[in-house]
Amino acid sequence: MDDDRRTRFEAVYQQTYEHILGYAMRRCDSPEDAADVVAETFAIAWRRMDALPPGRASRLWLYGVARNVLANHRRGQARHRNHSTELDADLADLYAHSPETSVELGAIARAFEQLSEDDRELISLVAWEGLDRAQIATVLGCSRNAVRIRLHRARKRFSKALAAAGVTVNHLIMESA
């Protein structure tokens, strides 16, 4: 085994695990699904260390991998890894202690759910992962201008859905830095 490879992977893993775990948890309804996404994302990174960029760019690269893993998971094409009991226990505990938001923010949540998967992902990358347009372009593998246009359209559709639900939108952050 290449010790340099392992050392580099472990460093990236330590730096990004919580970001990828958060990404998966925010998009998966069950701890089992989130565990699948996290496990498969890092397994791919281990197999593809040659493509994994150094430094902070690794987080964006891993978001892109996690996004593809999640899409495959939703299509029922994902690999289901045999999770360790420790990982399953960690995720079950985190889900058990997640705040319930559906009552307090029900109207916003319903409007958000009405959006297409692509629109939700764009808005989520801004609001949840805190990414700017250039970073989103890296994650999605498209140009910054394409992100600007797609985000603008997604925001318009979300605003329209919110307005239809009677929600005032001026306090919602939907713009990239």
Add this chain to the structure above:
Amino acid sequence: MNELQHLARVRDEDLAGQASGAGARALLASITSEEPAAEPARDRKSVV
């Protein structure tokens, strides 16, 4: 406050320390115990 953040099940800040938890360590050990097979260079979009 960003109201959309309240829709998120969890924030990254809430997960501080998870990387050193039992689940993360077990996953890391499991992944790195496998010898990574050589794969042809591919675009990221096609990796999964």
